[in-house]
Amino acid sequence: MSESNLIRRSVFFISDGTAITAETLGHSLLAQFPNVKFDIHIKPYVDSEESALNVVLEINSTAAKEGNLPLVFDTLVNPVVREIINTAHAVNLDVFEGLISKIETELDIKATTLVGQTHAVIDSEYYKARIDAVHFALDNDDGARTRHYDQADIILIGVSRSGKTPTSIYLSLQFGIRVANYPLTEEDLDDNRLPAVLRPHKHKLFGLMIDAERLVAIRTERKANSRYASFSQCQMELRAVEGIYISEGIPFLNVSEMSIEEISTRILQMTGLKRRIG
Amino acid sequence: MSESNLIRRSVFFISDGTAITAETLGHSLLAQFPNVKFDIHIKPYVDSEESALNVVLEINSTAAKEGNLPLVFDTLVNPVVREIINTAHAVNLDVFEGLISKIETELDIKATTLVGQTHAVIDSEYYKARIDAVHFALDNDDGARTRHYDQADIILIGVSRSGKTPTSIYLSLQFGIRVANYPLTEEDLDDNRLPAVLRPHKHKLFGLMIDAERLVAIRTERKANSRYASFSQCQMELRAVEGIYISEGIPFLNVSEMSIEEISTRILQMTGLKRRIG
Numbered sequence: 001m002s003e004s005n006l007i008r009r010s011v012f013f014i015s016d017g018t019a020i021t022a023e024t025l026g027h028s029l030l031a032q033f034p035n036v037k038f039d040i041h042i043k044p045y046v047d048s049e050e051s052a053l054n055v056v057l058e059i060n061s062t063a064a065k066e067g068n069l070p071l072v073f074d075t076l077v078n079p080v081v082r083e084i085i086n087t088a089h090a091v092n093l094d095v096f097e098g099l100i101s102k103i104e105t106e107l108d109i110k111a112t113t114l115v116g117q118t119h120a121v122i123d124s125e126y127y128k129a130r131i132d133a134v135h136f137a138l139d140n141d142d143g144a145r146t147r148h149y150d151q152a153d154i155i156l157i158g159v160s161r162s163g164k165t166p167t168s169i170y171l172s173l174q175f176g177i178r179v180a181n182y183p184l185t186e187e188d189l190d191d192n193r194l195p196a197v198l199r200p201h202k203h204k205l206f207g208l209m210i211d212a213e214r215l216v217a218i219r220t221e222r223k224a225n226s227r228y229a230s231f232s233q234c235q236m237e238l239r240a241v242e243g244i245y246i247s248e249g250i251p252f253l254n255v256s257e258m259s260i261e262e263i264s265t266r267i268l269q270m271t272g273l274k275r276r277i278g
Numbered sequence: 279m280s281e282s283n284l285i286r287r288s289v290f291f292i293s294d295g296t297a298i299t300a301e302t303l304g305h306s307l308l309a310q311f312p313n314v315k316f317d318i319h320i321k322p323y324v325d326s327e328e329s330a331l332n333v334v335l336e337i338n339s340t341a342a343k344e345g346n347l348p349l350v351f352d353t354l355v356n357p358v359v360r361e362i363i364n365t366a367h368a369v370n371l372d373v374f375e376g377l378i379s380k381i382e383t384e385l386d387i388k389a390t391t392l393v394g395q396t397h398a399v400i401d402s403e404y405y406k407a408r409i410d411a412v413h414f415a416l417d418n419d420d421g422a423r424t425r426h427y428d429q430a431d432i433i434l435i436g437v438s439r440s441g442k443t444p445t446s447i448y449l450s451l452q453f454g455i456r457v458a459n460y461p462l463t464e465e466d467l468d469d470n471r472l473p474a475v476l477r478p479h480k481h482k483l484f485g486l487m488i489d490a491e492r493l494v495a496i497r498t499e500r501k502a503n504s505r506y507a508s509f510s511q512c513q514m515e516l517r518a519v520e521g522i523y524i525s526e527g528i529p530f531l532n533v534s535e536m537s538i539e540e541i542s543t544r545i546l547q548m549t550g551l552k553r554r555i556g
Contacts, residue, residue, distance in 0.1 A: 009385065018543040020452075021306040023555065028299040028353060029377055032389035042553060044543050071381065075306060091384045099307055099371050103349065106369045107287065111310035121537045131538070134444045138419060166412045166451075173447055174298075259399045260409070265296040265322050275320060277301070 010039045010062050014055060014074040014085060019044040025095055026073040038071075046076070052084035059088040077113050126176060129276045133172035133179070140180035141165055146197045149180055153273055155201055156181040158208035159237045160228075161218045163255050163263060167208070170260045175268065176276030189240035194248055206267060207245040207252030212238055214256045288317045288340050288348040292333060292363060294356055297322035303373055304351040316349075324354070330362035337366040355391050404454060407554045411450035411457070418458035419443055424475045427458055431551055433479055434459040436486035437515045438506075439496045441533050441541060445486070448538045453546065454554030467518035472526055484545055485523040485530030490516055492534045 011030065013022040019042050030038050041062075043055050062070050072090040076082040086092055100111050121127055140148055142165065149155060154171075156164045156179060164181040171177040188195045198205060210218075212235040219229035227233050245252040251270055255263045268275060289308065291300040297320050308316050319340075321333050340348050350368040354360040364370055378389050399405055418426055420443065427433060432449075434442045434457060442459035449455040466473045476483060490513040497507035505511050523530040529548055533541045546553060 007385065007387070017306075018539045020539055020543070021302050023553075024299050024302045025353075025373065027555070028295075029374060029381065032355065032378065032391070033381065033385065033387055034390060036385060036387065040555070044547060069384065071384070075303075077310065091380060093377050093380060095303065095373075095377070096307060098376070099373070100310065102369060102371060103307065103311065106347065106349070107285065107311065107314060109285070109311060109314065112312060113310070122535065127537060131444050134447055138416065138443065138447075141416060165416065166409050169412055169416075169447060169451055173444070173451060257400065259405060261296045261298055265298070269322060275301075277305070277318070 007036045008039060008066075009036055009068065010041065010066060010070040012041045012043060012055070012059055012070055012072045012074075012090070014043045014046050014072060014076065016047040016076050016078055016081060017044065019075075022073045022075045022095060025075075026093075029073075029093075041070075046081060046085070047078065049080065049084060052081045056084060056088045059090050063089040077111075079113065126276055129176035130173060133176045133276075134169070136178045137168045137172040137180075141168060143182040146180075146182070149197075149201045149204070151178060152180040152201070152204060153178045154206055154267070154271060155179075155198070155204045156206055156208060157184055157198065157241075157250075158210075159184055159215070159234075159241055161215060161222065162208040162210045163260065164208060166260045167255075167263050167267070170264045171267070174275075175264065177268075177273055184237075184241050184244070186237065189237060189244075192240065192243060192247075194244060202248065202250070205248075205250045206271060207241065207250050208263075209238065209242060209245070209252050209254040209256075211254070211256040285314045286317060286344075287314055287346065288319065288344060290319045290321060290333070290337055290348055290350045290352075290368070292321045292324050292350060292352040292354065294323065294325040294354050294359060297353075300351045300353045300373060303353075304371075307351075307371075319348075324359060324363070325356065327358065327362060330359045334362060334366045337368050341367040355389075357391060404554055407454035408451060411454045411554075412447070414456045414458075415446045415450040419446060421460040424458075424460070427475075427479045427482070429456060430458040430479070430482060431456045432484055432545070432549060433457075433476070433482045434484055434486060435462055435476065435519075435528075436488075437462055437493070437512075437519055439493060439500065440486040440488045441538065442486055444538045445533075445541050445545070448542045449545070452553075453542065455546075455551055462515075462519050462522070464515065467515060467522075470518065470521060470525075472522060480526065480528070483526075483528045484549060485519065485528050486541075487516065487520060487523070487530050487532040487534075489532070489534040 013019050013026050015022045046052055046055055059070055070090045073093045073095055074085055075095050104111055156168055158164050160183050168179040168181045171179045212231060215234040216229055216231050223229050253266055291297050291304050293300045324330050324333055337348055348368045351371045351373055352363055353373050382389055434446055436442050438461050446457040446459045449457045493512040494507055494509050501507050531544055
């Protein structure tokens with residue numbers, strides 16, 4: 001498809017808070033329209049009449065300039081602000097509308113319409129667990145320390161650049177899981193068995209696997225034309241780790257085609273670890 | 279409110295993917311009902327008739343046991359799976375319903391109903407930027423290295439335990455921002471000016487501030503009854519950093535009452551840095 005045939009459309013994500021919910025939902029929906037190029041405008045903290053009016057002006061001028069209606073996703077809680085946004089020249093995709101009234105009816109309770117219950121958030125045990133888990137993941141990244149492994153919920157293992165670090169970070173930040181990770185290096189693999197430091201924690205180990213082609217590509221970005229990034233080296237390391245996973249009975253996952261969100265979700269599903277979320 | 283008076287209700291988040299969108303949206307909505315204790319069940323990868331039927335059985339048995347209808351948030355794309363979930367004894371909060379058809383009508387294009395465009399995700403420049411940013415944040419955490427500061431989008435500064443590390447991680451993982459962070463220690467503060475290593479990058483600096491009471495509480499969890507966690511020490515450090523922020527003209531934010539999501543969003547807003555998202 002040539003550039004000129006590409007359908008383009010402006011999209012606004014509007015929130016009285018961080019806009020992360022509007023953005024997350026909007027992206028999931030827009031992914032269903034892969035042939036459209038969306039121009040994204042994010043508007044957090046639209047929490048006053050003045051800021052709402054400014055956003056309406058911006059939407060209207062976008063609509064006039066582009067000759068079509070922008071899509072507007074909003075997760076506004078304040079009814080006054082929401083009313084103002086609804087006056088814009090746009091396709092209004094009010095995410096909360098309908099859903100909130102259905103919940104109110106079923107529970108027979110009115111929604112608070114209070115914006116950002118932040119006090120409640122940062123004082124919750126879930127929030128603290130997430131922050132603690134992030135610090136834990138950083139302290140226990142890449143085999144830096146092994147003496148806290150008794151406090152880990154899970155220990156990710158795998159060859160260099162198989163995705164251990166970003167996955168550890170995601171699991172800790174998003175789900176409050178205490179994750180350590182340990183790289184299986186060539187020395188470890190020569191032995192064809194688990195390094196001694198991992199053996200007492202075998203029940204917590206989870207292995208990452210990756211296709212050799214993908215690993216070559218990732219390592220090449222880091223160190224092009226090195227032995228480290230060569231196909232033969234990658235293949236050798238991967239065969240060795242897979243052998244260890246199988247002979248030791250360690251659960252493992254091929255992450256070649258997966259985003260860190262997906263890897264993390266699959267790991268929770270396979271291990272039975274629970275998301276620590278409020 | 280006594281435990282017995284607390285209203286409880288089971289909630290299911292159902293998705294044919296990771297369920298992260300359903301969960302994010304559901305939490306935003308449920309936060310509007312602070313007096314209800316929600317029992318949360320997360321069901322990712324409900325992507326076949328069989329798995330959908332199993333979830334229906336679980337919802338129905340929950341409904342029967344608890345004597346009321348569970349709330350069901352779903353972001354299912356597959357119409358067959360969605361139909362099956364809709365048969366459950368539940369209050370169905372179909373997040374995509376309505377929104378997708380509105381977008382289809384406006385764009386005059388049918389949504390793909392394809393689940394999880396993962397290939398597209400992991401090969402996108404946005405995804406790569408996020409993963410690179412996570413590695414950058416870890417490599418440049420806590421003043422560990424300063425030689426890559428020219429490649430940073432932003433350098434967070436502040437006293438120990440003011441939230442630099444979790445904020446760096448969030449900004450990188452969620453928004454693909456390349457963040458370094460540098461702790462202002464007592465030695466730095468004695469001078470009443472910026473450490474030499476930061477001066478060439480002054481335009482990238484962003485300061486975190488926090489109330490002394492909150493810092494005492496956070497440091498006490500780490501090292502109770504230490505000088506480090508004492509009110510006088512915390513107050514002294516905070517006055518000194520605030521003095522530096524003001525005299526050097528460095529933008530800063532008091533994060534005492536903010537979650538990392540909110541700190542990160544405010545920083546982007548104040549600095550004009552753009553979220554690198556697909």
